Amino acid sequence: MTPLPLFSANMLLLSVFAISFLAISFSARPNTHWRSWAVANALSVGALAAVASLSELTLIAAYLLPNILLLAGFGFHLHAARSLKQESTQYSVVLAPAGIYVLVAIVAYLLEAYALAYIASNVLFAALCVAIAVTYGSASFRGLVSSFPLIVAFGLLALEAGVRLLNGLLAEGPLGPGMIEDGAVNIHLMISLMFVAISGAFFMAISFEQLARDNHEDARRDPLTGTFNRREFLRRLEAQLQPAEGTSFGLVHFDLDHFKQVNDRFGHVAGDEALVKVCQAIRHHLRRSDCFARLGGEEFGLLLPNVGREDALMIAERIRKLVENQSYDFAPEGFQITISGGMYHGIGEGLTPTDLFKIVDAGLYxxxxxxxxxxxxxxxxxxTPNFSNELVQIDGLSQPGNELQSAV
Incomplete structure (x- = not known):
């Protein structure tokens, strides 16, 4: 079988995906990864076309053009993966492998050390494929089923580049640009065709899968502070009260003291800034299993699963101090925002979320x-709720005996 049909099949499929990704980019937001995929596929089409027509090119062009286009294309694959991961990548980094190859290839051409260019192109290509596979294997894509086929696809290309390098060196070294003219050419093109089909399909899948996950996450979050919203908080509280749980937990309901005065004195933009800063400080000092939610306005809830009484008290006091010690750019030095709250600790047996909120509201008042x-x-x-039981107050007042006091 001659390589021409496989070249044509690769180029056709790459072109279809390039046009599809570009079309999607006009309506999708964000669209950076879609456009990077389109550019990557278009450059790969150019690289294959250049390889297929090496006899038509001058010697220096034959050395430079196919591999520059291929390495630039896979640089954009890396750009797309990092964009999907919501990490920025400078275009100088994207094009760096192609630039390195240009320098090596020119030296190889001048010295007639053709193996040097062949080694450089395969090593750089393998390194790019590994970097892309590692990106899709990072924590940002954990839980996305589509990431696994992409890891395999780019890993396969990295392995294939290594085999191609070994094959070229063992075959008495490459004598010029392009692929080694042996029976392995069709195998390389078949692997390329498999990669194009798998990657093209799963590029679409991972993008839509991530979008679905993000939409689901947005439905659980407060848009201003990034904390969970009331719906998610109640869902987790109800799950905690299921009979199968039976573990002790803490529930805190608090709000910011005199917060209306912040809006009146400094403006609502400053009020929003304060809410965001307070929430960021608290979120950074909680466990992964804790649920911190904005229940409305300046009102917040904190669910502490699987925690002992003393640990729950310690967490509550840490949060109170964090908020008390925050400083704000919009306010003069010494300005404080404090919190007041009520807290429950127990297993919640026989209680509903409404019962628990009545309990913590009593503590709040x-x-x-x-x-x-x-x-x-x-x-x-x-x-059942009985608000005459023991009350323990945690506060930051400086008078003796006020740091931890109890009342009946």
Whole structure:
């Protein structure tokens, strides 16, 4: 079988995907990865066309053009993968492998050391494929089924480049540009065709899969602060109360003290900035399993699964101090925002989310009525709400005995 049909099949499929990706990029947002995929495929078409017509090119063009186009194309594949990962990549990095190859190829041409150019092109190509496979294997794509076929596809190309390099060196070394003219050419082109088909399909799949995941995540998040929203918080609280759980947990309901005065004094933009800063500080000091949510306005909820009473108290106090010690660019030095809240700790047996919110709300009102800037733990000795049980207050007041006090 002559290589021409395989060249044609590769070029046709690459062209179809390039046009498809470009068309999608006009309506998709974000669209950077779609356009990078389109450019990558278009450059690969050019590389294959150059290889297929080596006899028509001058010697220096035959050395430079196919591999420059191929390496630039896979540089854009790396750009697309990193864009999908929401990481920026300078175009100088994208084109660096092609630039390195130009320098090596010119030296090889001048010295007539043709094996040097052949080695450089395959090593650079393999390195690019490995970098792309590693990107799709990173944590950002964890849970996306489509990432695995892409890892395999680029890994296969990296392996194939290594085999091609070994094959060329063992075949008495390449004597000029292009592929070694032996029976392996058709195998290389078949592998290329498989790669184009698999990667093209799963480029689309991973993009739409990631979009679906992002939409699902957006539905669970508050758009301003990035914390979970009320719906997600209630869902997790209900799951915590399922009989199968049976583990102790903490529930904190708090709001920002006198927050209306922040908006009135500094403006609503400053108020939003304060909410974002407070939430960022708290989120960075929580466990992965904790659920921190904005329940509305300046009102927040915190669910602490599988935590002991003393640890729950420690976490609540840490949060109170974090908020108290925050500084804000829009406010003068010494300006403070504090929180007041109510807290429950137990297994929640026989309680509904409504019951629990009544309990923590009782603690919240106690905190408000006894000076603010504190979180009150409401003890629960029975299976139904009884707000006359033990109250423990955690606050940052400086008077002796106020750091941890109890009342009946």
């Amino acid at each position: 106690t905190s408000k009525n006894t000076g603010r800037n504190r979180i009150t733990l409401v003890g629960q000795e029975t299976e």
